Amino acid sequence: MPKIRLATHAGDIDGLACAALFYRKFGERRVSVDFLSVIEAQETCETYDYATDLPKPKNARRVIDHHPLNLERLKRERRFDAHLDIIDHKSPSAAYLVYHHLNLPLTDAISRKIVALANDADHGKLPSQHAPLFHLTRWFIDDNENLNRLAKILADRGVDNAIEHPWIRNEYKTVRRRVSRTNRKIYRFLNRNKEKIGDVVFIDTRKFLPAKFAKQIIGPFFRAGARVVIIAYEDIRNNLITTSIRVASSFKKSLNVGDLASKFGGGGHEKAAAVRAASDEELAQILEEFTRFAKKEGLSFRNLTDESK
Numbered sequence: 422m423p424k425i426r427l428a429t430h431a432g433d434i435d436g437l438a439c440a441a442l443f444y445r446k447f448g449e450r451r452v453s454v455d456f457l458s459v460i461e462a463q464e465t466c467e468t469y470d471y472a473t474d475l476p477k478p479k480n481a482r483r484v485i486d487h488h489p490l491n492l493e494r495l496k497r498e499r500r501f502d503a504h505l506d507i508i509d510h511k512s513p514s515a516a517y518l519v520y521h522h523l524n525l526p527l528t529d530a531i532s533r534k535i536v537a538l539a540n541d542a543d544h545g546k547l548p549s550q551h552a553p554l555f556h557l558t559r560w561f562i563d564d565n566e567n568l569n570r571l572a573k574i575l576a577d578r579g580v581d582n583a584i585e586h587p588w589i590r591n592e593y594k595t596v597r598r599r600v601s602r603t604n605r606k607i608y609r610f611l612n613r614n615k616e617k618i619g620d621v622v623f624i625d626t627r628k629f630l631p632a633k634f635a636k637q638i639i640g641p642f643f644r645a646g647a648r649v650v651i652i653a654y655e656d657i658r659n660n661l662i663t664t665s666i667r668v669a670s671s672f673k674k675s676l677n678v679g680d681l682a683s684k685f686g687g688g689g690h691e692k693a694a695a696v697r698a699a700s701d702e703e704l705a706q707i708l709e710e711f712t713r714f715a716k717k718e719g720l721s722f723r724n725l726t727d728e729s730k
């Protein structure tokens with residue numbers, strides 16, 4: 422029997438969870454998973470039966486996703502298949518939609534926990550006991566073999582027991598050291614810049630943080646008072662610069678950064694979005710727009726990059 426071919430979001434817990442649910446449903450032998458970045462999904466000519474948590478690749482039969490802008494784009498390009506594609510922006514994760522589509526039994530606690538993990542991750546509310554899975558997913562962002570291994574272990578053992586798997590424990594030893602080192606750098610940077618935090622802060626992390634863990638800086642800056650954090654980091658899989666925009670969940674003002682990002686060809690959700698830049702010049706232009714946006718919204722904007730050492 423030919424394998425079911427799935428493309429899912431690389432380096433992302435929701436993407437990983439989708440893969441794990443396919444393995445859970447069909448077993449390792451009947452599924453083959455490619456982990457792709459958003460850009461790779463837009464460019465690939467490979468054939469897939471399914472794509473999850475990604476824009477629909479040209480030759481994918483069906484997409485299961487929860488990004489509203491992906492739906493808009495698909496409709497605009499007349500590639501939306503109303504009978505097959507499932508895109509629901511109200512869904513807490515793509516994994517939630519996959520779980521229902523695959524008709525996984527309600528009694529399957531492992532599948533349900535995998536969905537809960539994805540829901541938490543996509544809302545920035547991942548409980549600390551799942552931090553190892555999060556960090557490993559980032560660590561393996563450009564390593565499809567190991568992302569597959571992670572997904573299979575999740576499907577096999579479930580979210581809580583995955584962490585006890587000897588391979589995961591061993592890999593996490595290395596990763597944890599790197600994450601700790603990154604966190605120390607983050608707190609030093611935060612302390613140096615504490616007085617300068619505005620409503621919106623921009624941090625070019627490329628100068629002092631490893632790209633895989635750059636997003637770790639967002640939480641501490643929210644806790645220190647920033648309401649919107651924009652960071653730049655290297656997009657490892659595509660040799661581009663990513664700017665990630667996050668709005669603090671405690672910030673009640675209605676800002677849709679997904680809409681903002683879409684103006685520059687980016688995408689995402691209301692409170693979390695990303696835009697890619699091909700060069701520093703392009704990044705500077707995007708930043709100018711963000712500055713204008715902050716001003717229009719009556720928010721102070723601070724670029725903390727120049728102060729970094």
Ligand SMILES: [Mn+2]
Pocket residue numbers: 435436474487514515543
């Ligand atoms: Mn997602």
